[in-house]
Amino acid sequence: MxxxxxxxxxxxxxxxxxxxxxxxxxxxxxxxxxxxxxxxxxxxxxxxxxxxxxxxxxxxxxxxxxxxxxxxxxxxxxxxxxxxxxxxxxxxxxxxxxxxxxxxxxxxxxxxxxxxxxxxxxxxxxxxxxxxxxxxxxxxxxxxxxxxxxxxxxxxxxxxxxxxxxxxxxxxxxxxxxxxxxxxxxxxxxxxPAAQSCGARLGAPLVNDTVSVSLSDHLTPMAEIESRLEAVAGEGFTIAIYNPWSRKRRGNYQTCCDILLEHRDPDTPVGIVHGAGREDERVEIVKLGELPDLGETDLVDMTTTILVGNEDTYVWDDRMVTPRGYETKYDY
Ligand SMILES: C[S@@+](CC[C@H](N)C(=O)[O-])C[C@H]1O[C@@H](n2cnc3c(N)ncnc32)[C@H](O)[C@@H]1O
Structure with a gap:
């Protein structure tokens, strides 16, 4: 989506x-x-x-x-x-x-x-x-x-x-x-696509159902973006957030964080990749509860993609892992 x-x-x-x-x-x-x-x-x-x-x-x-x-x-x-x-x-x-x-x-x-x-x-x-x-x-x-x-x-x-x-x-x-x-x-x-490039830098965060949401209200009214976020935040998707922050869109970022925190545990792993594959690449894994404070940092801007884990996503050895569900069927 x-x-x-x-x-x-x-x-x-x-x-x-x-x-x-x-x-x-x-x-x-x-x-x-x-x-x-x-x-x-x-x-x-x-x-x-x-x-x-x-x-x-x-x-x-x-x-x-x-x-x-x-x-x-x-x-x-x-x-x-x-x-x-x-x-x-x-x-x-x-x-x-x-x-x-x-x-x-x-x-x-x-x-x-x-x-x-x-x-x-x-x-x-x-x-x-x-x-x-x-x-x-x-x-x-x-x-x-x-x-x-x-x-x-x-x-x-x-x-x-x-x-x-x-x-x-x-x-x-x-x-x-x-x-x-x-x-x-x-x-x-x-x-x-950026979500996949960024996912690769983070480990394996996108292995199950994933939804993309752009926070740019250039072409889509913010009210519509909010209702789409509300619709997906409560479901079991990993969410790839494009266009997360700009000087003109500080409010959109904060609104997005509020909606995510209404529906997801503040400990949910979140991967942030700035400039994947570019000279200024930065990769961080944080908790959802830390996300609101990162909007005013160099890490989050218009060359950043944010991957918000689902309820099964965990961090292992500095990598994000979203299980596909194999563990429910197989012993390993
Ligand atoms: C207009 S969209 C274009 C998306 C592009 N067509 C794609 O498939 O990735 C621009 C957004 O893509 C993401 N993006 C593009 N390049 C990126 C990169 N190298 N690292 C992280 N995010 C990137 C950012 O969220 C940025 O705000």
Whole structure:
């Protein structure tokens, strides 16, 4: 069960109206997208691969709108792949994702994710398009427009494209443009989701039924998140909490802790992993009762995933273990 789609940082909750995405790295002189992201050609040039002149814009309420339709493109469409990079380090990427990226002519993504891609892949691409602080709708539309203009495009994100990420948005935008998924041979290339990467660092906390909940209220109202948390906290799930804390979401974190403590023993083991597979990785196992005080520490932020054990979860030799139930059937 997943609760919404969001991106990883405070900045990425920007709806794009005042996108503020600046041209990055070597080329500051262009972008065909109104979004303002940077396009970097492999020759150091600055052409845009997007064949249509329009991209997402914002209406008066700051919501992004899709403007161009498939009729604005004359070319034979290229491919569009949504590629999951996994947790961060190159060896955490699947071989399939690596191959997909090597074959892509254009790679599109949030700057943080583009920076996670190994150099040999980014150097092989004809163009990189990254938006440091831009909205996910405009970035996704840019990727689609580039594919409709005849380019083979990969839009990248951390973890898996189906977990609070852009795979669904890409399909929705293609449909709103009057296109079809088949038209751009749309495919999702899976990556290792944060819950699984973090679970691996903690031992074996996810071996039984698990539910994911995102605390981001960017797209889902907090009241809805609360009711979903209430629904699962009293059941026997391990709970993977994504997007746990940001300066704007202190209250969401505290509300989440309150709900969990209403339903679970304060001694319940909780695994906290910050930056799994990245240079600033930190791994801690604490008790649920300690969780509220950790919201204001460096351990819990928007690159942290929290795994809350179920009633059977225990800590053994510095590892979290959630039994699958074998012990009820077998002697060992
Ligand atoms: C927008 S979601 C993207 C999830 C991603 N698609 C996935 O499959 O993991 C961003 C959230 O994923 C979690 N996350 C992403 N990368 C992480 C990492 N390296 N370590 C721990 N948590 C991470 C954090 O909870 C973060 O707030």
């Amino acid at each position: 997943s609760t919404d789609s969001d991106t990883e940082t405070d900045a990425s909750t920007d709806t794009g109206s005042n996108c503020g995405a600046s041209s990055s790295e070597t080329n500051a002189d262009d972008s065909a997208s109104k979004c303002g992201g940077a396009t970097i050609g492999d020759d150091g040039g600055s052409s845009s691969g997007c064949g249509a002149s329009s991209s997402s814009s914002s209406n008066s309420s700051g919501e992004q709108e899709v403007e161009s339709t498939v009729d604005d493109f004359d070319a034979e469409p290229g491919r569009l792949l949504a590629v999951g990079l996994g947790p961060g380090q190159p060896e955490g990427m699947t071989q399939r994702a690596r191959t997909a990226l090597m074959e892509a002519e254009h790679v599109v993504g949030y700057t943080t994710y583009i920076d996670l891609i190994p150099d040999e892949i980014t150097e092989a691409a004809d163009e990189l398009y990254d938006t440091p602080m831009c909205g996910e709708v405009s970035r996704t539309e840019e990727a689609i427009d580039r594919a409709l203009a005849g380019n083979d495009v990969a839009i990248v994100g951390s973890g898996d494209p189906n977990v609070y990420a852009l795979a669904g948005l890409a399909l929705e935008i293609i449909e709103s443009k009057g296109g079809t998924a088949s038209m751009v041979d749309f495919e999702v290339v899976p990556g290792v």
